[in-house]
Amino acid sequence: MNSKLYKLMNWPEIEEIIYSDGKDPHRILGAHKVGGSMLVQCFLPEAKKVEVLLRKGTKSRRYEMELADEAGFFAALLPYQKDPHAYLYEVTNQDGTQKTIADPYTFEPGIQREDCIKFTSGIHYSIYEKLGAHPQERDGIQGCSFAIWAPFVARVSVIGSFNHFDGRIHQMREVDPCGIYEIFIPDVGAGEEYCFEIKSKAGDIFRREDPFAFARSKKNEGCALITNPPEMIWHDEAFLQSRKKVDKAEMPLSICEISPDLFLADRKIAEDDIYLSEALLHLVQENGFNAVEFMPVMEHDDADPYAVTNFFALSSKIGRMEHFMKVIDTLHRNGIRVILDFPATFFSEKNQSLFRANGSPLYEYAEPTKERQPKSGYLTFDFGRKEVVNYLLSCALYWCSLCHVDGLRITDIAKIIYLDYDRPPGGWIPNIYGGNQNLEAEDFVKTLNQTVHKKDSGILMITKETANWPKVTTSAKEGGLGFDYKWNSGWARDFFAYMDNDPLYRSGHHNELVFSLIYHYTEHFLLSFSHEDIGGFSEMLSRMPGDSKQKEAGVRFAIAYLMVHPGRKMIFRGVCEIEADHEKHLRTLMQDLNRLYFEHPALYELDDAEGGFEWINSMAAQECMMSFVRHGKKEEDMLLVVCNMAGIPREFTVGVPRDGKYTEILNTDAKEYGGNGLENGTEVLEVVKREADGREFSIQVKVAASSLLVLRFVPYTAQENKIRLIRHETYVKMEEEQDESREALRKKQEAEEEKLLAELRKKYELEMSRQEESIREKYHKIEAEKIMHIVKASAKKTE
Incomplete structure (x- = not known):
């Protein structure tokens, strides 16, 4: 090896690259000015030979790089060029195949310090535009930027079909101590499969899917797909404006809840298929609803639609994002609201992007008393981490902004705002005030509602809460959680x-x-x-x-x-x-x-x-x-x-x-x-x-x-009231006449009764007089007989 080149190379740092242990490969790889020259270094483990094609104006010159390490580390000392992208690598692999590639280690970070500060503060609401995979142009070169949040690890690489899933080739740099890693790879674009390879500080190497992926690979489980931003011409501006003017407390709302999986069963969605729009519109209009609520449309486990595997990715069963956006636009143009189920309270172990994202609990709670929801076994988001809160907030705003969604329905919040929900005595730890409220989750729920409503006051925030938490639908300013409606x-x-x-x-x-x-x-x-x-x-x-x-x-x-x-x-x-x-x-x-x-x-x-x-x-x-x-x-x-x-x-x-x-x-x-x-x-x-x-x-x-x-x-009309008044007056007059007739009849009856009573009384008195006279006569006769009997008895005694 050239002795001058050998002396210029930092061998301890090169060892970091070869053993994939570094956090800043850009410090070594790529082109770096050395005096009046330029030191170019690359690590291509599968390469047998690498040449640099150096452009100067309209001309180019070829320089063969020296193999500095048999692991595949190449270096060359070239004339200095001000343009950092003035060269390409022409690579001859071990199998004899050749390819020409641009150097990914010559680009400045796409994520700035301000992005990291906002993210770690929980207020970077468009972080999905920075993290994940984004086809874009940098410095006039087409490629794709990759970024992921993975703190407390030794190394992160992006792997995919473009590098044969070899984690040594595209090692990423940590752009901030918060743990965000980033790289821009030229000539990589939509349709490519990718995921991230992470090396823990203990030396364990494992793969993780992209938490911000917009599509999931159907071929390789655990891989995401790079996608271009969806192109959509909306026609629902009038509808979006009208929803802001409606009083949510007084508006009619009749929702048809729909499972996209069941709705699309036995139906293969083609690229140009408009079945979903037409069938949905027909179902909703035929039955008379004015809103639909979709069970999770994100990629999810087949056994449970609420076990979301990619929070930013539309389910492939529905089709491409453009399809779904056209469905919503069609519904909006027919006056129908669209609400999405948003399971922001938990995720499953099958979520290969979130579960132990850096090899240890990161998006989920680390404490055993909070980590899992007892009955389902699902993992609870760590609402104490600002980055996790930012992930969920940005996800909610992503669906509302990109798809013009009219509402979000958050799954049962009782499971996160109560520390003792479904847990036995001793199975939970009180908060700092000695209560059973999860103060972090409560704050998250309030922040979510405030953030969404601040973006668009017309968006409906709905939840299910099964443990009688007070003031669920009272605004946060008044001490409530800030939802618009609560499932009863x-x-x-x-x-x-x-x-x-x-x-x-x-x-x-x-x-x-x-x-x-x-x-x-x-x-x-x-x-x-x-x-x-x-x-x-x-x-x-x-x-x-x-x-x-x-x-x-x-x-x-x-x-x-x-x-x-x-x-x-x-x-x-x-x-x-x-x-x-x-x-x-x-x-x-x-x-x-x-x-x-x-x-x-x-x-x-x-x-x-x-x-x-x-x-x-x-x-x-x-x-x-x-x-x-x-x-x-x-x-x-x-x-x-x-x-x-x-x-x-x-x-x-x-x-x-x-x-x-x-x-x-x-x-x-x-x-x-x-x-x-x-x-x-x-x-x-x-x-x-x-x-x-x-x-x-x-x-x-x-x-x-x-x-x-x-x-x-x-109610009666004025005419009917007049008729009723006339009827009432007639009725009253009739009643009065009837009362008079009844009174006259009563008096007549009383007189007749009095006359009859007098006759009866007279007859009775006469009869009583006769009876008394008869009794007196009988009495006198009996007395006379008694006297005669006594006289006769006395006469007999005298004789």
């Missing part, structure tokens, strides 16, 4: 606990049916028949007692009750996908229920106001009956709901809050819904002034078994 999981559980019983035994469970209205106004609730509460139509049907007709009636009642109960609505798509025998009837019911919901403000306008709901009768447990009123802002918007959960038809006298007319506008027993057709007809039901349910007025209604009626209040 208890409502569905209590409802089915009532409906599962035979009607003969439901009276003992009546409180379970009415209990939800006791706490309804503590949060902004969303009611659901979700995939968690109930499966499809068949599963719901099987839960109902009785024969097939009774079961169908129970299903109709359940769906209708959901739609008229206070709260926003969500129904799993499986309930809408009905067997052929029931399809027409149940779909018609679903359409009419959604139409009823959107056309009548009383069913949504005052969902969160106590004035929006009024019990008429909640105490008729023995009759398995209840009735209530839904109010809107306008008095005439009032709707009356009457429910009969008994197994037989009934006729009820129902109290009403206002005098007026009531028209039946929905009856779940109607024949078009598959019922028997026991209806009150379309004629107006006139109110009568008869006390019932503590009200002055009432109506008489017929309700079929396991059925629900909705009656619309119709």
